[in-house]
Amino acid sequence: MIINPYIVQLDADHPGFRDEEYRRRRDFIALESEKYNGSIDSIPTIEYTNKELETWQYVYSKLIELSPYYAFDEHITGLNELGITGKEIPQLRYITEIMHKKTGFQMVPVKGLIPGKEFMQSFAEGFFYSTQYVRHHSTPGFTPEPDIIHEILGHASGLYSKDVSKIAKEIGSAALKTDDKDKLKKLENIYWFVIEYGLIKENGKIKTFGAGNLSSFIDIKRCVEEKECHRPFDIEVIANTSYDPTITQKILFVAESFDDCYRQVKDYCNSL
Template identity: 40%
Template sequence: MFSEAQLYSPVTTGTDGDVTVHLSEEHPGVHDSGYRERRNAIAARALAYRPGEATPRIEYTEDEQRVWRIAAAELSRKHERYASAEVLAGARRLGLAHDHIPQLDEVSAQLVPLSGFRYVPAAGLVPLREFFGSFADRIFHSTQYIRHHSAPLYTPEPDAIHEIIGHANQLASPRFAAIYAEVGAAVARLETDAALKFLADVFWFSMEFGVVRERGEIRCYGAGLLSSYGEIEEFRGARLRPLDVREMGTAVYDITHYQPVLYCAASISEIEEVVGGFFATATDDVVAATTASPTPGSRRPA
């Protein structure tokens, strides 16, 4: 299981109102004062946002735009080779810009007609219940900062490239968007932290790091794979397991390394049936019964 806080640099507000993003010592931008000031300013805009207000528009620098252009071009090529047909069809309908960083309101304007989802800003970590629960209203909380320009194809934390190139291309599929909405509905039924954590881990191994077999090849549909220049080249070397909600929700894994075990669906329909079906029926009692039961051995091997 993972602690979602490890994915984000902590954001704090001082007594003077100053917002600070606390980068780890391993972060590529930790010793770049300009980058740190930039991150603080973008986080402050997100923290000041209130629902119903206009989404903050970020005036991105040329360094940030260059990072986006590099990552968007490289990932687009990777998607053609490794992404599932459902993701590719959604991406074509969405038509994200490759020459500049889309503002969140631009992403929303393109997504809403396709799946009803819209983006709102996040400074960093959004608590699990709020993040997943917002899916019921077809809202996705997205960071707006960009990884450090010294490493355009790497980030230790989710940035706008992950949130937009990974999740928006996925959410452009009505079939995947419907699964997200079921996640949000499930959160409203869950009362215990243990059940919420189980749901988050199933989401991790499906909508973040899910793979599917298509025409004899293993293709990715998870946003974490779609937005990772390195891991999208390596995921076919992972040990593949059949979809199994109990395993997915109880697996122990390290978020800081490429995932050595992935769960492979036989089709998009199986993702809807197994993963979507779990989210659609999840309650505290269902999760408790699932974790208590032995892992079934009847599903097709990948």
């Protein structure tokens, strides 16, 4: 019998699957998350390597050029107020200290992906499970699962935004109330098409506030410019639309405003 020596399991097609150094490093960062004891002070500080920093800087520099054209208005403000720059990979603890004061959200370090119900219901209490490792350096434009670049450049500005964070809390409260698999699947669909890939009209332009788009220098532009992918924001349709996380998203929902988006999500969640 072959004993898998790694704590974090990766699929064979993961870019870092055959890179032993990467997998050891990833395991180390994953284990650091065990130091978290519920207080913001206990979120571990990671001393990122030069290679990890280079990956961050490459992605950051590309995204920061595109964000003014494609990201929702609060994104750049949020990054600035959270002190996020290309100089260093932000520490989850520092981001959380600032974010918590504004919207009550806290980033909670974890080893990897968390099951859907547990992940979503944590929003109700203002927690957002977050990874701290960096994607494999060979694919800076792609990661098959969340990494610190996705959490910071994708989720941080949303959780720092009162508009986006209150939508997440509605999804979390609904997930907390139910164990029904069908209802949880509908909530996962809403989470996916709103928090990860949502689009919004701002000042007559379509922008994205979805973390999956905001943290990808390919998707941030594509999601806005590929108009044939756009659909009206109808929460019934969204709740019943399945998705494949492993492919480029070809269906994207455009909300008329954050107020409309919030009202539809809230009404739907209350009806479950």
